[in-house]
Every structure is written in C-alpha cells, then in structure tokens.
Amino acid sequence: MSSPIRPVGPAWTWAPLAPALVRRLGYPLGLLPTAADRLWRVRTEWVTIVPMSLVSKAGSVGFGLPGSSSAPFADRVRTAVGRYGxxxxxxxxxxxxxxxxxxxxxPDGLERFVDIVLDASVGAVGVVKPQAAFYERHGWRGIRSLARLVESCRGAGLLVLLDAKRGDIGSTSQAYAEAYLGPDAGIPVDAITVTPYLGFAAMQPILDRAVASDAGVFVVTRSSNAEGRALQSARHADTVTVEQHLVANIAAENNRLAPGRVGPIGSVFGPTHGPPTDFDLRAMNGLFLAPGVGAQGATPATVAACFADCPDRVLASASRSLLAVGPDPSRLRHSAQTLAAHLRDALRT
Ligand SMILES: O=C(O)c1cc(=O)[nH]c(=O)n1[C@@H]1O[C@H](COP(=O)(O)O)[C@@H](O)[C@H]1O
Structure with a gap:
C-alpha cells in the first residue's frame, strides 16, 4: 500500500522501531509471540517514521534493534550459549x-513457517540459522519473509547466523558484506557463512566489514558432507591440506584482530568426519559452527569428541531433525531445548 507520508531527509528513516518495541515490551508483558508478530504484520501496511536520533538512542540503551550490536560477536555468542546452550x-x-x-x-506457506518458528524460537534458543536458499527460492516474497524473520529474531534478542555461503572476488565480496553486515546492510544479521574457494584474501572486504560492525563470519573449512572431502583434504605442495591452510589463515586473522580474545572469524567444521587428528583447533582462536547434528548423523557425543580441545567455542547446529517434529510450536521448542541440554552436557558448557 502506498503512503502519503515520505521520509523528509537524512534525519528520518523508515525504521523497525515499533515492532522491536512491541516485541521487547510485549513478551515480558505476557503477550503471545504470535500476537506481537501479528502487530508486526500490521506495520507492513502502515508507515513508521521515527527520527534517526531516536533509533540510535534505542539501540544504545539495548532495545535490541537490528544492527544494534553492542558487544563483539564472540561475547554475544558466549552470553547466548550461557543462557540457552x-x-x-x-x-x-x-x-x-x-x-x-x-x-x-x-510464499504464503513460507510466511506461516516464519510465524511458527518465531513462536518456537523466541525464549527457547539463543541462535538461529536460516539458510538463505530456502527463502530465495520463493523470489522477492521469500526474501521479504527472510528479512522479517531476521528482524523479528534480532528484535527479540536472538542472534541470527545467516547461512548464505557467499564468496567471490574482492569487489563482489564487498557487495555481499554490504548486503548482510552492519546496521545499514540490506538485511543486517549477526554473522554469515562464507565459502573461501576464491581465495582467503578475496574475502577481506567481508572480514573488514564484520570487524567494523561487531559481526561474525564463519568460513567453510571442513564441510559436513562426504563430497567436500576430496577438495578440502587435498594437499598444497608444502603438504598442508586446504582445510589446514584455511584454519591457519583464520588463526592469523583472529590473532591480529583480537589478540588474547576469541576473534570474529569462525570456521564451519563438520563433526561428521570424526575427531580431527591434524589440527590445533584451540589455536584458531575463533568459534566453530558444527553442522550435521541429527539428520547427517552427528550426535552431541561426536560433537564433543571433535571439539575436545575447545568445547567452549562450539555452536552445534541441527535443522531437519528439529523441524521434523513441527509444526506445533511447543513441540519444536521442546525438541530444540532438549537437544540444547544434551549438547550442553556433552560439551560441559
Ligand atoms: O554452513 C552450514 O550450516 C552447513 C555446512 C555444512 O558443512 N553442512 C551443512 O549441512 N550445512 C547446513 O546445515 C543445514 C543442514 O542441516 P541438517 O538438516 O541438520 O542436516 C543446511 O542448511 C546446510 O546448508
């Protein structure tokens, strides 16, 4: 619906303040998440204009506005893991x-999915990971649903790790970074996944923008699938494997960017291939995203065995096995919380 109201200059912006406030205030007041999200939908028919100064102020006092990241990504993860596993x-x-x-x-079915998973996730898990392709396949409406999901999750205080698996030459990497990282991104998220096979250095614009905006980047290093092994375990002339080379590059970058702390560059490291024998994972000085729990055969025990040296730096992900119990939000919530508890026990975090 077009509106007669227009932004009147740089001091004003179309802003998601109203839904964020509704959610922030609505949940503690006992409003059902779905009710808050219905209000969000009403907003898509309205126009919300608020001064920029108010947006920055709300972000600085911790209303959880999208993009209002007030701590380094690794610290936000530590808080989320401490609370939700x-x-x-x-x-x-x-x-x-x-x-x-x-x-x-x-697209309508996807919108309903978003409503359900918001209901199931808020207050139950600390980090969600939408895979972009499943939204992109519905065209612009799917991307709008993804944007709504991301904005709603972040507005409710969840961290959003967008599984985008982007990666290209430097100038295009810059555009991918502008799409997802930082408060003025198209769809601002807390972290993205990237594929490094156009060269580690070609990702520099993504890494730089992540650092500048306290976001995270997870570099696919050892993927969970069998097909990735031939490429990722291939050896350079100097006998270092591709995945070792990537871990070494991540370590160097993290040590430069965050000496003495866990840095913003993480690694996607599938636990489905057994415990790694030729890595010093702790020395990478970053977080690990461990996909493949459930549908691809990894268990909390295999995750713990894989990351025995750095159990406090692991985020284990499951998609199909958790979603399979839906669409009832309470069953989804229960299944996610049960797995989170098992992972917490196995990793002793
Ligand atoms: O980056 C990922 O999340 C990822 C990396 C990887 O090595 N393997 C992998 O399965 N994934 C993602 O994890 C999801 C599949 O998880 P399951 O449904 O739990 O098997 C998909 O979105 C994959 O793209």
Whole structure:
C-alpha cells in the first residue's frame, strides 16, 4: 500500500522501531509471540517514521534493534550459549518440510513457517540459522519473509547466523558484506557463512566489514558432507591440506584482530568426519559452527569428541531433525531445548 507520508531527509528513516518495541515490551508483558508478530504484520501496511536520533538512542540503551550490536560477536555468542546452550536452530523451510507441515510450498506457506518458528524460537534458543536458499527460492516474497524473520529474531534478542555461503572476488565480496553486515546492510544479521574457494584474501572486504560492525563470519573449512572431502583434504605442495591452510589463515586473522580474545572469524567444521587428528583447533582462536547434528548423523557425543580441545567455542547446529517434529510450536521448542541440554552436557558448557 502506498503512503502519503515520505521520509523528509537524512534525519528520518523508515525504521523497525515499533515492532522491536512491541516485541521487547510485549513478551515480558505476557503477550503471545504470535500476537506481537501479528502487530508486526500490521506495520507492513502502515508507515513508521521515527527520527534517526531516536533509533540510535534505542539501540544504545539495548532495545535490541537490528544492527544494534553492542558487544563483539564472540561475547554475544558466549552470553547466548550461557543462557540457552550451544545449539543453533537451523531454519530451513524446504518444499518437503512445508508440505509435511501441511503448508503450501508458496510464499504464503513460507510466511506461516516464519510465524511458527518465531513462536518456537523466541525464549527457547539463543541462535538461529536460516539458510538463505530456502527463502530465495520463493523470489522477492521469500526474501521479504527472510528479512522479517531476521528482524523479528534480532528484535527479540536472538542472534541470527545467516547461512548464505557467499564468496567471490574482492569487489563482489564487498557487495555481499554490504548486503548482510552492519546496521545499514540490506538485511543486517549477526554473522554469515562464507565459502573461501576464491581465495582467503578475496574475502577481506567481508572480514573488514564484520570487524567494523561487531559481526561474525564463519568460513567453510571442513564441510559436513562426504563430497567436500576430496577438495578440502587435498594437499598444497608444502603438504598442508586446504582445510589446514584455511584454519591457519583464520588463526592469523583472529590473532591480529583480537589478540588474547576469541576473534570474529569462525570456521564451519563438520563433526561428521570424526575427531580431527591434524589440527590445533584451540589455536584458531575463533568459534566453530558444527553442522550435521541429527539428520547427517552427528550426535552431541561426536560433537564433543571433535571439539575436545575447545568445547567452549562450539555452536552445534541441527535443522531437519528439529523441524521434523513441527509444526506445533511447543513441540519444536521442546525438541530444540532438549537437544540444547544434551549438547550442553556433552560439551560441559
Ligand atoms: O554452513 C552450514 O550450516 C552447513 C555446512 C555444512 O558443512 N553442512 C551443512 O549441512 N550445512 C547446513 O546445515 C543445514 C543442514 O542441516 P541438517 O538438516 O541438520 O542436516 C543446511 O542448511 C546446510 O546448508
């Protein structure tokens, strides 16, 4: 719906303040998350204009506005893990999943999925991981749903790790960074996944922008699938494998950017191939995203065995195995919380 109201200059912006406040204030007041999100939808029909100064002020006092990251990414993760356990809830609305939930495999079905997973996730998990492709396949409306999911989660205080697996030459990496990292990004998130196979240095614009905006980047190093092994375990002439080379590059970058602390560059490191024998994972000085729990066979025990040297730096993710119990939000919530508790026990975090 077009509106007669227009932004009147740089001091004003279209801002998501109202839904963030509704959620921040609504949940403690006992409003159902779904009710708060209905209000959010009403806002898509309205126009919300607020002064920029008010937006920055709200961010600085911790209203959790998207992009208002007030601490380094690794610190925000530590807080989330301390509260909810080391689980990342993968939000992957495949066509099969939507159909299995008796939803149409359409943009409308995807919107309903977003409502349900918001209801299930807020207050239950600390980190969610939507996979961009499952939203992109619905065109611009799917991307709008992804934006709503991300904004709603961050407004409610969850961390959003967007599984985008982007990676390109430097100038294009810059554009990917502008799409997802920093308060003025198209869809600002807390962290993204990247594929490094155009060269570690080609990702520099993404790393720089992540650092500047207290966001995180997870570099695919050892993927969970079998097909990745041939490439990732291939050896350089100097006998270092591709994945060792990547871990060494991440370590160097983290040590430069955050000496003595856990740095902003993480590694996607699948626990599905058994404990690594030729890595010093702790020396990477970063976080690990461990995908493949559940549907791909990893368990809390295999995650713990893989990261025995750095159990406090692991985020383990599961998508299909958790979503399979839906669409009832309370069953989804229970299944995520149960897995989070098992992971916490196994990793003793
Ligand atoms: O980056 C990822 O999240 C990821 C890396 C990887 O090595 N393997 C992997 O399965 N994933 C993602 O994890 C999700 C699959 O998780 P499951 O449904 O739990 O098996 C998908 O979104 C994958 O893209």
């Amino acid at each position: 080391p689980l990342v809830f993968g939000l992957d609305p495949s066509g099969d999943l939507l159909t299995g939930w008796s939803l149409p495999d359409t």
